[in-house]
Structure formats: structure tokens, C-alpha cells
Amino acid sequence: MRQKVDNREGYFGAFGGRFVPETLIHALEELEEAYERYRNDPEFNEELDRLARDFVGRPTPLMLAERLTRKWGGANVWFKREDLAHTGAHKINNALGQMLLAERMGKTRIIAETGAGQHGVATATVAALYGRECVVYMGEEDTRRQAPNVLRMKLLGTEVVPVTTGSGTLKAALNEAIRDWVTNVEDTHYIIGTVAGPAPYPRLVRDLQSVIGRELEAQSRERFGGDPDAIVACVGGGSNAIGAFHPFVGREGVRLVGVEAAGRGLDTGEHGASLTGGRPGILHGNLSYVLQNDEGQIREAHSISAGLDYPSVGPEHAYLKDEGLVEYVGATDDEALDAFVLCSRLEGIIPALETSHAIHYAEKVARELGPGKNLVINLSGRGDKDIGVVAEALGMDAREAGEDPS
Amino acid sequence: MSGAERLRGAFPGDRTALIPYLTAGYPTLEGAARVGEAFLAAGGDVLEIGIPFSDPLADGPTVQDTTTRAIENGADLRYCLDLATRFSDRVPVVFLLYYNTIFARGAERFLDEAAGAGVSGLVIPDLPVDEAADFARMCEMRGVGFCPLIAPTSSDGRVEEAVALATGFVYCVSVAGVTGVREGLPPKAVELLRRVRAKAGVPVALGFGIGSPEDAAEAAAEADGVIIGSKLMRLVGEVGAEGAGEWLRGVREAVGAVEKAGGVDQKLA
Numbered sequence: 117m118r119q120k121v122d123n124r125e126g127y128f129g130a131f132g133g134r135f136v137p138e139t140l141i142h143a144l145e146e147l148e149e150a151y152e153r154y155r156n157d158p159e160f161n162e163e164l165d166r167l168a169r170d171f172v173g174r175p176t177p178l179m180l181a182e183r184l185t186r187k188w189g190g191a192n193v194w195f196k197r198e199d200l201a202h203t204g205a206h207k208i209n210n211a212l213g214q215m216l217l218a219e220r221m222g223k224t225r226i227i228a229e230t231g232a233g234q235h236g237v238a239t240a241t242v243a244a245l246y247g248r249e250c251v252v253y254m255g256e257e258d259t260r261r262q263a264p265n266v267l268r269m270k271l272l273g274t275e276v277v278p279v280t281t282g283s284g285t286l287k288a289a290l291n292e293a294i295r296d297w298v299t300n301v302e303d304t305h306y307i308i309g310t311v312a313g314p315a316p317y318p319r320l321v322r323d324l325q326s327v328i329g330r331e332l333e334a335q336s337r338e339r340f341g342g343d344p345d346a347i348v349a350c351v352g353g354g355s356n357a358i359g360a361f362h363p364f365v366g367r368e369g370v371r372l373v374g375v376e377a378a379g380r381g382l383d384t385g386e387h388g389a390s391l392t393g394g395r396p397g398i399l400h401g402n403l404s405y406v407l408q409n410d411e412g413q414i415r416e417a418h419s420i421s422a423g424l425d426y427p428s429v430g431p432e433h434a435y436l437k438d439e440g441l442v443e444y445v446g447a448t449d450d451e452a453l454d455a456f457v458l459c460s461r462l463e464g465i466i467p468a469l470e471t472s473h474a475i476h477y478a479e480k481v482a483r484e485l486g487p488g489k490n491l492v493i494n495l496s497g498r499g500d501k502d503i504g505v506v507a508e509a510l511g512m513d514a515r516e517a518g519e520d521p522s
Numbered sequence: 523m524s525g526a527e528r529l530r531g532a533f534p535g536d537r538t539a540l541i542p543y544l545t546a547g548y549p550t551l552e553g554a555a556r557v558g559e560a561f562l563a564a565g566g567d568v569l570e571i572g573i574p575f576s577d578p579l580a581d582g583p584t585v586q587d588t589t590t591r592a593i594e595n596g597a598d599l600r601y602c603l604d605l606a607t608r609f610s611d612r613v614p615v616v617f618l619l620y621y622n623t624i625f626a627r628g629a630e631r632f633l634d635e636a637a638g639a640g641v642s643g644l645v646i647p648d649l650p651v652d653e654a655a656d657f658a659r660m661c662e663m664r665g666v667g668f669c670p671l672i673a674p675t676s677s678d679g680r681v682e683e684a685v686a687l688a689t690g691f692v693y694c695v696s697v698a699g700v701t702g703v704r705e706g707l708p709p710k711a712v713e714l715l716r717r718v719r720a721k722a723g724v725p726v727a728l729g730f731g732i733g734s735p736e737d738a739a740e741a742a743a744e745a746d747g748v749i750i751g752s753k754l755m756r757l758v759g760e761v762g763a764e765g766a767g768e769w770l771r772g773v774r775e776a777v778g779a780v781e782k783a784g785g786v787d788q789k790l791a
Binding site: 133134135136137138139140141142143281282287291294295298299300301302396397398399400401403406408410411412413414 | 575576577578579580582586590593598599620621622623624625626627647648649650651652653670671672673674675676677680684695698699700
């Protein structure tokens with residue numbers, strides 16, 4: 117069935133909406149009102165800008181990756197260094213903005229879901245900054261894969277609740293966070309970590325992450341005198357990609373590429389590539405591309421990176437895909453691992469495994485563009501959290517000095 | 523008589539209807555049918571059948587466990603429709619399901635199949651009224667009752683929207699929260715029932731958190747129907763279908779002794 121949903125509020129074309137229990141509608145309306153009221157409020161923006169500068173460290177640099185550029189022999193490769201933002205990823209941009217809204221709505225308790233732990237850490241960080249109680253839901257499997265981030269959250273005073281239902285990953289954590297919110301909606305704000313969930317979240321999170329794209333636009337003009345020829349970003353839920361793409365969507369001459377997790381390969385069914393391997397469906401409050409079986413049961417995603425291990429994607433990406441405004445492609449676990457090592461060795465930057473998917477595919481795009489063009493990789497996060505998973509996958513052992521995994 | 527009319531007619535007016543819930547496919551594919559038989563024998567007026575979904579975000583741990591088991595048992599939509607057929611000639615059957623199940627099947631095909639199985643009504647916890655207008659119209663064309671949910675957090679405006687779309691009954695959620703047993707009936711539930719019944723032209727039922735004959739009796743004084751789910755599913759797991767049916771008989775007696783405030787305004791009936 118095709119619903120008549122175009123141009124409706126809360127929708128991106130046919131995608132988006134607000135498919136949640138009735139209990140939450142009031143809170144979503146409240147959030148929407150607060151956002152409309154404060155988005156252009158000078159005092160709100162002054163506080164957000166000040167903290168973005170002093171607390172987060174914005175603007176993040178745009179850096180020429182010289183050795184990668186030389187190795188690939190194509191376009192100049194630039195990194196937008198979101199890994200240098202406080203807490204080590206772009207997630208803080210959204211968490212901070214939503215925290216400021218929560219304060220203005222009088223919500224004193226903060227909850228969040230997390231996969232890789234980066235959004236959980238970002239939320240725990242802003243909750244600590246404002247002295248608020250914070251509970252983060254995290255799949256049990258992910259608490260194991262991302263143990264350092266669990267410890268960081270605990271140190272920041274946040275309660276981390278391991279979720280054992282389902283596969284124990286991000287999907288299950290989101291279910292639990294929504295259930296908590298339904299139960300404690302009066303005093304609790306749910307800081308969702310990506311451009312998914314019910315309206316107004318996809319738009320709200322996009323706007324808060326668009327600081328990446330706005331900075332990139334100004335920095336590109338300054339460094340190479342115009343727009344980038346291509347921007348490549350990884351896509352799980354899709355917040356770093358939307359943030360980087362947003363000002364450039366539909367602009368002539370700027371190729372936008374979103375890289376999903378192809379996991380063990382799209383043909384194996386074990387992946388997190390909702391846009392290239394799924395079809396429209398409803399999960400976690402919105403209509404978007406979803407990994408599901410014929411009867412609409414949601415499938416478990418797979419990715420070596422916890423942050424891309426999610427069976428759906430933000431509804432705006434679904435719209436951008438169908439409109440042909442962004443290309444969506446995949447990188448496998450193995451390809452991401454290779455890119456992880458390559459970036460570490462050539463550029464002295466250990467990237468997040470999520471980001472490594474984008475780095476892998478950027479090689480192809482850089483070669484297609486050719487020398488003299490400019491390609492930007494949104495370096496969405498740092499990879500310190502991933503060294504355990506990577507070491508295990510590559511058979512590295514800290515006790516055996518001098519071992520070379522490559 | 524359409525399914526929706528039949529469903530509305532199952533609320534007797536002078537006493538409160540009892541609506542037991544079971545998860546299709548729990549504890550086993552065949553066991554779920556025995557659960558349904560036990561509930562009918564205990565005096566259920568309407569049977570609510572939950573269609574298992576992988577991500578039931580309105581459900582608490584008890585019902586989640588049953589749906590997980592049911593999916594493992596192989597409870598697909600064909601099975602759920604067959605299960606409905608086994609009861610729908612005796613009592614109105616209502617499906618409780620998440621919208622992706624309908625969306626994946628295609629709404630028209632789903633409604634044709636549900637009507638074919640004698641399903642009288644649909645409760646869809648993740649389809650609030652803002653998203654429901656088109657689908658509710660499709661339900662109406664096929665005579666399947668649309669049963670919107672209303673929560674204590676719903677504004678008066680939303681109550682009016684929901685009531686306007688309701689062709690089966692209005693499902694009032696007793697608390698802000700997920701399904702599951704709680705101690706006593708929250709005061710807001712009574713307030714909500716009064717608020718909704720003042721506007722509704724269809725029966726109004728209360729669900730979520732009703733875990734004892736006393737809770738049910740308290741609800742019965744204000745509601746046209748009482749929905750009991752988690753407590754029954756817990757009992758099915760602990761003492762089996764017959765034990766759960768026995769407990770439900772006690773609820774039937776407690777509810778039967780209560781004189782209901784006001785009558786059902788059967789404007790649509």
C-alpha cells in the first residue's frame with residue numbers, strides 16, 4: 117500500500133511520520149513546540165554556540181589527507197575531523213542541542229539508547245555538564261564489544277542498562293528506551309541518537325548535526341575555493357551523513373555518497389544495509405527502509421561496527437535515495453577493517469570502524485573524480501573504542517611485540 | 523451484520539464486557555487454541571488475539587516473552603488468521619498487532635484476509651490517530667471495527683479525533699507505560715474513562731495493568747469493557763490454560779457483581 121503522505125508535516129516525501137503509542141504523542145508535540153520556539157531564539161543559540169566552541173571544540177578542522185591522496189592517485193582527500201569533537205565523535209552535536217531543549221522543557225531526567233556507545237557517552241557527558249540524572253540503554257552484546265565506552269558513561273555518573281532481549285544490539289536498546297520513555301514521559305526527555313524515530317526527531321537531529329555541513333561549506337571555500345566535488349559518509353541511522361550532506365543536497369557538482377554496512381556481504385543477508393538491502397516498513401516510530409522478512413518481522417542486522425548494526429535508517433535518507441539525490445553503497449566488514457588499518461598507518465588517525473566504511477568506499481570515488489578534484493570524508497569518529505574488536509579480528513596480541521597484521 | 527456492528531453489540535450495556543487477551547502461538551501453536559477455549563468457557567465476551575511482532579514496543583516483559591516464544595514456534599500471519607477462525611463464529615475476535623505487519627502484507631489484502639477469518643476489530647498500538655485516517659476508512663469499508671487507543675496524556679482534542687475514527691471500541695490505556703501487571707488501578711484511569719465516555723458513541727474499554735478481580739471490578743464500574751492481558755499470559759505460563767481460565771472465571775464473577783455507571787450510548791450500533 118502506498119499512503120498519500122507527500123508534503124505532510126513530519127514526512128520526507130513518503131517517509132517519516134509518527135508511529136508510536138498514543139502515550140508519547142503529547143511529549144512529541146511538546147518537543148516540537150519547544151524546538152520551534154527556541155531554534156531561532158538568540159539566548160538558546162548563544163548558549164549552544166558558546167558550548168559548541170568551548171566544550172565541544174568546534175569548529176572541527178578540515179584536513180588534507182596527503183598520504184591517502186598520493187596512495188589513491190585521484191582527487192585530493194580531505195577529512196572533516198569530527199573525531200576531534202569532545203567525546204570523540206559527531207554525536208555530541210546532537211546530544212548538546214537536545215540537552216539545552218530538555219532544560220527549557222523542564223525535563224529533569226535524560227534517557228538515551230546507544231550502539232557503539234558514542235551517543236551514550238555524548239549524552240552522559242551533557243547530562244553531567246547540566247547535573248541531570250541519566251540512564252542509557254545498551255544491548256548486552258554491545259556492552260561487551262564497546263566496554264571502554266560503558267566505563268566512560270559510568271564514570272560520568274550515568275546508569276548503563278544492558279538490554280538482553282533480541283540480539284542484544286542497538287535495535288533492542290531502542291525498544292527499551294522507548295518503553296522507558298512511555299513509562300516516565302512526564303519528567304523524562306529521550307535524547308535519540310540519530311535521524312530516526314518519530315517526528316520531530318529526524319528533523320531536529322538533522323538540524324543539530326548540520327553544523328558539520330555548514331562548517332564544511334565555509335572551510336571548503338577557504339581551502340580550495342569552492343564546494344567539494346564529493347562528500348562521503350557512513351550511514352547507520354545516518355546522522356553524521358545527513359549533517360555533512362544537508363547544505364549540499366541538490367547542489368550541482370557535489371556528489372553525495374552514503375556508505376552502509378554490507379557486513380559479511382549483501383548476498384549473505386548478514387549486513388546492516390537497510391537502503392540497499394531492505395524495503396519500506398515501520399520501525400521505531402517512522403516509515404523508512406527496513407530489513408525485514410516477507411511478513412514484516414524485523415531482521416537482525418549485522419556489522420562489525422556496533423554503530424552501523426541497525427536494521428533501519430533515518431527516513432530522510434529513504435527520501436534522498438528514492439529521489440536520487442544521494443548515492444547509497446556498501447562496504448563489508450573486511451573492507452572496513454582494511455581501511456581502518458590503512459588510515460591509521462598512513463594518516464596517523466585511528467578512525468572509528470563506522471567511519472572506516474566511508475574511507476573504504478572513498479578510494480573508488482577519489483579515483484573516479486581524478487586528480488585536482490576535492491573529496492571530503494566525514495571522519496565521524498575516532499576508533500579507540502574499536503581497538504579490541506579490530507585486534508581480535510586481525511589476530512593482534514599486545515603481548516607479542518612486533519607483530520604486523522597487514 | 524458487519525464485524526464492527528457485532529463487536530459493538532458484544533458490550534451488553536447493563537454490564538461490563540470481559541475481554542481476555544492471548545498471544546497467538548503461545549505457549550505452542552495448538553496450546554494457544556486451548557487458551558482461547560478456556561477464556562471462552564470462563565465467560566469472555568470478546569477475544570483479543572495478539573499477533574506476534576519482533577519489536578513490540580508497547581509491551582512489557584511478560585507479553586514480550588510470549589511473542590518471542592510464539593515467533594520461535596512459527597506463529598505466522600496465516601496461523602493467526604486460522605486461529606481467529608476457530609473462535610470468530612462464537613465471539614467477536616479482535617486482533618492486537620503492530621502496523622508493520624499490516625504494511626508488509628498490504629493494507630487491503632490484510633483487511634480482506636482478516637475479514638475473511640471473521641475478525642471484527644483491530645487494535646494497533648503504534649498507529650495513533652494522526653497516521654490512522656486512511657486506514658480507518660479502509661477498515662470501515664470492509665466492516666472491520668477500528669479501535670483507537672487513548673492514553674492519560676491524550677488531550678481533549680485527540681480524544682475527539684480518536685472517537686471520530688472509532689468504529690469498534692475505544693481502548694483506554696490505564697497508565698502511561700507498557701503492558702504489564704500493576705498494583706491497583708491508577709486514579710487517572712477513572713478520570714480518563716469518564717472523559718472518553720462523555721464523548722464516545724462506541725463502547726469504551728480499559729486495558730493495561732489490570733491484574734486482579736478487584737482491579738477489574740473497579741474498572742467495571744466506569745468502563746464498558748475490561749481488557750486483561752499480561753496477568754493471563756503470566757498465568758498461562760505458570761499454571762496452564764485451565765488455571766488461567768479458572769482465574770478469569772473469578773474476574774467474571776467480580777465484574778458481574780458490579781453495577782456499571784451510565785449505559786453504553788449505542789449511537790452507531
